[in-house]
Amino acid sequence: MSVRVVARIRPLLKHELDKDSIVTAESTTDENTKERPTVIRIPNPKTDSxxxxxxxxxxxxxxxxQQELFDAEISPTVKHLFNGFDLSIFAHGCTGTGKTHTMRGGKTLADRGVIPRLLSAIYRRCKKVEKDTGGETHVDVALEYFEIYCDRVYDLFEPPEKRTPSGLPIRDSAKGKTVVVGLTEKPCATLKEFEQLYDQANVNRSTSATKLNAHSSRSHAILCVxxxxTTEDTIRVSRASCIDLAGSEDNRRTDNNKERLVESSAINKSLFVLAQCVDAVNKKQARIPYRESKMTRILSLGQNSGLTVMILNLAPTRAYHLDTLASLNFASRTKKIEVSEVENDPIYRAMAKPLAATSSIGGATITRQPLRPLAAAHNANIQEVDKKKQGTKPNKAFSVFSDSRKPGVRGSNLPVQNQGVRRLDTHKRAAESSAPASRPTKTYRSADDASRARSLENAMTKESIEAMISQRIDEKLAERALQDAAVTTPALSAELQRRLDDLEQRVEARDDDKSGPGLQFLLMGKQHLTRGEEVSALRMFQLALPYFPGNSRLEAKIAKLEESIRSRREVGSASTHAALAHASNRMAPLSTKQRKAFPGxxxxxxxxxxxxxxxxxESYASDSSFKFKKPARKTKPMAKKLPIFRDQDVTSYSAYQEDQTPRTSRxxxxxxxxxxxxxxxxKGVGAKKADAIVSCLVDMDDEEIHDLQMLAMLKGVGGKSVETMRLGLTVKI
Ligand SMILES: Nc1ncnc2c1ncn2[C@@H]1O[C@H](COP(=O)(O)OP(=O)(O)OP(=O)(O)O)[C@@H](O)[C@H]1O
Known part of the structure; x- marks a missing residue:
């Protein structure tokens, strides 16, 4: 199932009442049907027509x-949460568009946002489940709440003075999910308790006044419910994650000071990486850059399972025009992401197979483990279970890291309990159909809760047997894996382990590095430079300088940039001068040759x-020296496809058209x-390519394609396609 993306246009604020709303909603069906609109319309920034x-x-x-939004989008997901599915809800949009209003809302009953309403619905459902099962099922609710501020994770249930500068570490759990280590998990039995905890924690969240929003969130906040x-025999854990992302900021409009700029650059970087991840998932690329920011690593959009709802918040006024277009474009790409609906399996209390809480986000029960080579890995996330119930049989000490679909077992004739995941998508079902359906089927699950409770006792006997068999298989496989590891690579494992520990220390040392903000500025500077935005790059490098006093390379870089900007200004005529200043943020592709000649x-x-x-x-397994290496450069293919931008003198645009043939112009x-x-x-352009071209163009804001070379450099287009398109056109003379 793909991510459900809904858009919400916020009303005009007090100071905007005299402004026009340029973002409008349209219905694709007959207006009289009173169906909710599904289309957002926004003018082209270049021509309103x-x-x-x-x-x-x-x-x-x-x-x-708030009520309408909750009732239509979130309320229906609550029952799935109680059926074992995880739920992720996140608000996206640029600063001041109403994300926090949507997620948290105001203080009055009518103004409450998605989060308090969701909790209210959860507590109502808890009571219902307990009542329907005659008290056999007991439901506990616990909360984790954290923020990602400047790429560091902080527990919002802890007061700011208790924070360590490097924040909480995040690790990949044995189940392949990302967890934050050391979060406080607060049991929360009633809505009243929740309100107190939540309000108190929100005081700890990083917010500040900016020019665009008096209460701007400076961090991404993630609440995990x-x-x-728990029944007599099973424990089932599911999680709802509510994410209020910080908004992207156009720093040409914010007038942000140095501190706000550091925050802003961290926010923009993480959102930029998020957009790259979405693109990579859509293009089915092998490498998705999740690890380039903590936010994307924790969200793992497209890799997590369950139900995902994204609320895209939009401001209606022209001041946000380009930001709104960028958000719309991002959201359109997000909705194409497929998320597998995977139900969290119950843990059988009678069995010695306790599992760590599975969540794509958070997880206080996971203790931090050193990095290990997979061959020698064991699952250390085993919880203490009810020892009375276990009898004398010792706990299973380990299980093998493996895809939960257990490839080794699949071919076996043994009756296998599908302990890992039950995928609802049809391809996966077909592949699994050879295994006997030992667990309750979907139809069974959706049956009336009361009859389900009555038949649970019988079903459990059969399931317990199958779980026991599955456990035996796990143990055998684990033994074999350990034997294999011991026989084949004893020396290597020790060496590898030493290197991994070393690597981990280095990573942590970097986390504690006080020059963090300086690095952020450098990174931003580099990004601006890559896009050819020299002035912004210079500003970032200048801001970075105090963090690296006496760094001659950085000083030389700044001097070089200053010189470059000065000489460009001097060369131009007075009119070109004005145009240059205006055009410092306009972009046009740069050829490989030009790029090499670029001072930066x-x-x-x-x-x-x-x-x-x-x-x-990621690369530790293959890196023999464990020294950080620069990636090998593949100049040729990169140079062709990478959209690299440079400042463009607008006065020279007309020159492009002079020697164009009518066919090219057309x-x-x-x-x-x-x-x-x-x-x-x-000719030669299909729906996908057309979509990709338009996406690129929208990304380039109001920039136009001026010549065939520029066209050939768009992602997904090459010289050959351009020629095919061109020759496919007929021109009247
Ligand atoms: N649907 C709405 N109805 C009424 N007021 C709204 C609505 N949406 C947003 N607002 C108001 O708009 C302002 C900005 O909203 P909010 O702080 O939620 O934006 P944001 O997207 O979270 O911004 P940032 O990313 O900077 O934190 C607030 O004053 C909020 O009350």
Whole structure:
């Protein structure tokens, strides 16, 4: 199932009442049917006569209330949560668009946001479940609440003075999910208790006034609600994760001071990585850059399971025009992400197979483990279980890290309990159909709760037997894996372990590094430079300088940039001058050759740019020296496909058109319409390519494609495609 994306347009704020709303909602069906609109329409920033439209699952207009949004989007998911599915709800949008209002809301009953309403619904459901099962099922609710501020994770249930500068570490659990280590898990039995805890924790959240929002969230806040349903025989854990992302900020509009800029650059970077992850997931790329920011690593969008609802918050006014377009574009790509609906299995209390709480987010029960090579890995996340129930049989000490679908077992003739996951998507079902369906089927699950409770006793006997068999298989496989590891690589394992420990220490040392904000500035500077935004790059490098006093390379870099900017200004005429200033943020692709000649050559940058520890994490298995290496450069393919931008002198645009043939002009005109239908009609362009081209164009804000070279450099387009498109056009003379 793909991520459900809904859009919400916030009403005009007091100081915006005299402004026009340019973002409108439209219904695709007959207006009289009173169905909720599903389309957002927004004018083209270049010409108001044209407009872009974006389709979503639902669109909430300015008048939509908190109650309407909750009832339609979130309330129906609560029952799935109690059926064992995880739920992720996140609010996305640029700063000041109403994310916190949507998630947290105001103090009055009508103003309450998604989170308090969700908790209220959860407590109601708890009571119902307990009543329907005649008290056999007991439901516990516990909370974890943390924020990711400047790429560091802090527990919001802890007062700020207790924070360590490097924040809480995050680790990958044995189940392949990302967990934050050391979070406080607060049991929370009533709605009243929740309100107290939540309000208190929100005081600890990092917020500040910015020019665009008087109460701007400076961090991504993530609330995890853990629901544990316990019967005499089973324990089932599911989680609802509510994520209030910090908003992206255009620092040309914020007038942010130094501190706000550091926060802003961290926010923008993590959101940029999130967008890259979404793109990579959509393009089915082998490497998804989750590890490049803590937020994406924790969210693991597309890798987590369960139900995901994204609420895209939009501001209606023209001041947000480009930001709104960027958000719409991002959300359109997000909705294509497929998320597997995987139900959390119950843990059988009678069996010696306790599992660590499984969650894509958080998990206080997971204790921190040193990195280990997989061959010698064992599952250390085994909880203490009810020893009275276990009798004298010792706890199973380990289980093998494996895909929970147990490939080794699949071919076996033994009756296997599908202990790992029960996927609901049809391909997976077909593949699994050879195994006997020993667990209750979906139809059984959705049956009336009362009859389910009555038949539970009989079903459990059969299931207990199967669970026991499965446990034996696990143990055998684990023994074999350990034997194999011991026989084949004893020396290597010790060496590898030493290196892994070493690597871990280095990663942690980096976490504690006081020059963190300086590195952030450097990184931002480098990003600006790559995009050719010299002025912004210079500003970032200047801000980084105090963190690296006496760094001659950085000083040289700044001097070089200052010189470059000065000379460009001097060369231009007075009119070009004005245009340059205006155009410092406009972009046009740069050829490989031009890029090499650019003063901020990448080679220089790498020498003082921060090294991304996450990359090393991933490559440790193959890195023989464990020294951080620069990635090998693949200049040729990169140079062709990478959209690299530089400042563009707008006065020279007209030169592009002078020597263009009518066919070329027509092609560029069609491309610049940004209309998928027209672009799709070009020779050699399918729906996917047309979509990709429009996405690229929207990403380039209001920039146009001026020539065929520029067109060929768009992602997914090459020289050959351009020629095919061009030759496929007929031109009247
Ligand atoms: N649906 C709405 N109805 C009434 N007021 C709203 C609505 N949405 C947002 N607002 C108001 O808009 C302002 C900005 O909203 P909010 O702080 O929630 O934005 P945000 O997206 O969380 O911003 P940031 O990313 O900077 O934290 C607040 O004053 C809020 O009360």
């Amino acid at each position: 044209e407009s872009f439209s974006f389709q979503f699952s639902s669109v909430y207009e300015q008048e939509a209330t 853990k629901i544990t349903q 050559d990448e080679t220089d940058d790498d020498e003082f740019a921060p090294v991304d520890a996450s990359d090393h994490d 092609l560029l005109k069609i491309i610049n319409t940004k209309d998928v239908a027209q672009i799709k009609a070009l």
